[in-house]
Amino acid sequence: MAKVVRKSYHLVIPFVLLLATWQTATGHQLDEYLQATLIDISPDEVRLYVNLTPGVEIADHVIDHIDSNADGKISGDEANSYATAFPKVLNATLDGKKLALQVEEFQVPEMAELETGWGVIQIELSASLPILASGEHHLQFSNHHEQHLSSYLLNAAMPRSDAIRIIRQERNHNQSDGRIIFSYEAPQSGNAAYAFSLGMVAMFVVLGLAITRLKRKV
């Protein structure tokens, strides 16, 4: 194989001239609370994967909310309280009917990590869906948690089920609110076909009996 590899890891930079300056204001969106939500729709439930990243300049504000007893540590109970309170500021509806979001899993980093502005709080939520009729459905979602200091990402996950197809996504400009329009196609399962056949047989038997009775009466 012809390959020229020059090893210059020890590249010395004695005359580095920076074009950029250390950016305390713009780098990593330090003054924002980034809330990224991925919505995974399946035929029987919807799952939300939420990553919350408080930038270093607002990390103390978020920590104050989590560390309710202000002892400088995030206990398991405090992490649990923050995660379980989170769904209360969300709103999710399917075809206009409110969905009950429940926390499935969560992970809250240690305080020292959150203070750096690089800590990520992860919360996984789910809501059971009613039995879906075949056709188009609308899933509406809004997140107004810490709205005054947040930026948002809101995306539909690629459906894992062939029965679900995302038609389009509509979101407001900052992605705090959005609607996923999707279609559901009920699978023609073997069981359903069997039940249908049985039903038809039963119907014919009942009809036959009725006709026989009528003939006897006549």
Added chain:
Amino acid sequence: MSLAFEGQALIFLFLTTKQTNWEILMNKKLKILQTTAILLAAVNVASLAFCQSGGTAVITKGDIVAQAENFLGTLTEAQREKVMYDFNDNKQRQRWSNFPVGAFQRGGVRMGELNEQQRAAAMDMLGAMLSKKGYEKVRQIVEADEVLKNEHESSGAGRRGNPGFGRDNYFISFLGEPSVEKPWMVQFGGHHLGLNITFVGEHGTLAPSHTAAQPAIYQIEGKTIRPLGGEVEKADALMDSLDDSQKKRAILDVRVRNLVLGPGRDGQMIQPEGLKADGLSENQQKMLLDLAAEWTGILDEPLAATKMEQMKANIAETWFAWSGPAEKGSPAYFRIHGPTVFIEFAPQGDGSNGLNHIHTIYRDPTNEYGAKWWRK
């Protein structure tokens, strides 16, 4: 190559025999020899073509594995223990990030712990695994972080300690032993870089990997360095080539301020959006593939070429999305999303400084960590 040599010798024998004595050719034994010669010639031609096209098995055996073993051979027993993980260690496989080491602890051996000979061997190994251009990009990302470290220290912020910037704070780890047959993996990462390179026999992939840079524009000895400059220029050129109708479909009506599927989002995939590439001209499709090659081309050339063929085959099902101003040089987000490729480019900030701090991600929706080649 001995097989090829034998084939060539037999071809020569066959040809000369044919010219000198036709009757002998009728001899049964020579007929067998003739058939063998033809078969070996075919093998010979095929093997030569394989070598010329950069057959991956040859490269894996001859260079990459040897360089990896060479690097491992320079390590002390204690360092080797730190660097090696079981191939099935999924926790370590997913332990990579865009964050500096102060905020996210990697596994493996730290470059700062290595002596000069060991560092050189480590870089030789990376050089064998990556294309020349890819190796240069990685080196420039690491140097950008050294620049960031120096700037951080000189700004006074360094009094609070180094959050883990700089060329010493990159880690190497192995999952599995280097092998021409069994699956194995090398991770090289630190702040703004997370390379996950998996090899399985003749196959190899870089997915998922994270590249980024801050500063994304700096100078060394009067020369301007832009580790992700190719990405910016090619994306600008592609956007410039779109007509109004294409732009309307490509530009999302939402503001995308960061990576959607960055580090930590393994196993997730989003719905494609934007402009589908079947609505692009042939030239625009080439531009889109060339832009994607800024990521897929980081890997060794023959493996990158295989990936390119795969992306070409799926071009009609590939999407291009853009968020932000469309003017050249603007800090805008973009995404390339096809059946076997997912790329995001996210400037970290607004205005003129936005393009001086960039995060990107490369994934393969069908084959993260080369799992389709090794998962039972």
